[in-house]
Amino acid sequence: EPEVTQTPSHQVTQMGQEVILRCVPISNHLYFYWYRQILGQKVEFLVSFYNNEISEKSEIFDDQFSVERPDGSNFTLKIRSTKLEDSAMYFCAGHPGLAGQETQYFGPGTRLLVL
Amino acid sequence: GDSVTQMEGPVTLSEEAFLTINCTYTATGYPSLFWYVQYPGEGLQLLLKATKADDKGSNKGFEATYRKETTSFHLEKGSVQVSDSAVYFCALKKVSGGYNKLIFGAGTRLAVHP
8 A cells, every 4th residue: 555655754854954854745646635643732833735835834833944855755844953842753745636635644753853 | 814723631541431522613605624633753644535514534443523602623532452553643724825834733642451
């Protein structure tokens, strides 16, 4: 069964550094999402992406964040200048978007630690 | 705004015990409701869902009924197994401009002992 994959599984970085989190969605998926979960808190929506454009973003998704799908397969989340409070588990998700196929399939997550 | 509230964990049970994890929601309109499960080291997997009031979602012995009158979607299982140990997330889906986003509860960790 196809799976969503994410790399790296863990990343440690210094405050102010740029990080890129990578996701490979399932091949027939057209809608993509990033969520994050700060330790002990809720899973929070960050951004949705369709047709190479952001379709919706949350208040968390400020100018330090960006997403792109550079090669038609990878879906990346970039944080330009990390802050301590960006430490969290980041989940990628996707779905085909066809009627009745809107269940989101999640990757295993990337645990980001900002020191 | 829209939100989901779950009972706090951890929930610790013996094998074959009855499980209930409470979930209530606040939302405008008629959201779809979900339970996702996260096994250690893995991503979030859809466990079950319900798209309208009085629907019952079920999978792997787990059940939840969409109760609009009490705005609840409690997860139940009659007899838990050690392999059910995981974190369970209740979520609602908002459709905005044709796009979906999930709003999650905080998650409830379940530990089942032999």
